[in-house]
Amino acid sequence: MYITAFISPFYGSAGTSGGVLLKQFVGARAPAMGEAFVAVADDIYALHYNPAGLVKINKEFSAIYYKDQTVDFSYGLIGYGQSLKKIGTLAGSLFVYDAGKISYEDEQGNLATFNVQQDYLYTLGFARKLTKDLSLGTNFKTYISELKNGYYKANSFCFDMGGLYNTPVKGFSIGAVLQNVGTAIKYTKMEEKDPLPKTIRFGTAYRFQPLKGYKFTLSADIVKPNDNDLRKNFGMECSVRDLLYLRAGYKIGYDFVGNYSFGIGLRLSEVQIDYGAVIQKFLMINPVSISWKKSKKQVKAISSGGNMERVSIIK
Helix, strand or coil: CHHHHHCCCCCCCCCCCCCHHHHCCCCCHHHHCCCCCCCCCCCCCHHHHCHHHHHHCCEEEEEEEEEECCCCEEEEEEEEEEEECCCEEEEEEEEEEECCEEEEECCCCCEEEEECEEEEEEEEEEEEECCCCEEEEEEEEEEEEEECCCCEEEEEEEEEEEEEEECCCCCEEEEEEEEEEECCEECCCCCCEECCCCEEEEEEEEEEEEECCEEEEEEEEEEEECCCCCEEEEEEEEEECCCEEEEEEEEECCCCEEEEEEEEEEEECCEEEEEEEEEECCCEECCEEEEEEECCEEEEEEEECCEEEEEEEEC
16 A cells, blocks of 8 residues: 555645646646646647637647656656637647656565556547637546556546636736546545546736737736645746747745746747746756647738738748
């Protein structure tokens, strides 16, 4: 039963619910902004923060990796999303958690190793615009967990529901999402059940452009997990000519997580590389993501000698 020590999540306050991957940050951009992302959600990682934001992507593939060097825990994700004309946006991802290996001596005195814990989160999401300014999205998740080389196994199913609204105030949006509603996690050969970390998030975002070529996003989220107190996340992003991105975040209400985070992003044509520095109390986690993005086309009318031509412009 000593294996259960590795099940508990370590990012965030200690809680009573299970599901390591359902509590972890995703990507490099969102955690750099303090995970204040509910109303910002405009990339493939909207799949995990607010699925309604998926309507903002056209085609996007992304992958992330990060590791906690102190305990040898590692995380990796691949995801893809694509808009479907007159239907909506469909996206999916695979998120993997590996708690490393442990060496032990068996009854015959032989030294052996086994995988402590490996978790897999499969997510399929769909989003659609109901009106010009209002979109809704939902996710269906399958959570698979294995302990001690698969000796203990567990499956769980859950879903998210989110909404995103662009208010009449230019650049100001609001979002809300209910996450991880589903079945409890119960490992075979164990009596205990772990409830899922059901969470309610509400967020706001304000985008503005004070100078040509410089765009700012300010965001704030309120987060209420079912097993912990109210939390507050704040974030900022500055885009310099859609080439360089500078980010910062601040969190309130997390016992084992540092208050500050930072990040940087670089976009070259359709490829974007993001780096985050998430400060913990005893270390710094550095997620890195690489994304390929095909932005939505805008049809713009221009005047040429009195005639109107229609041209497509890639953002």
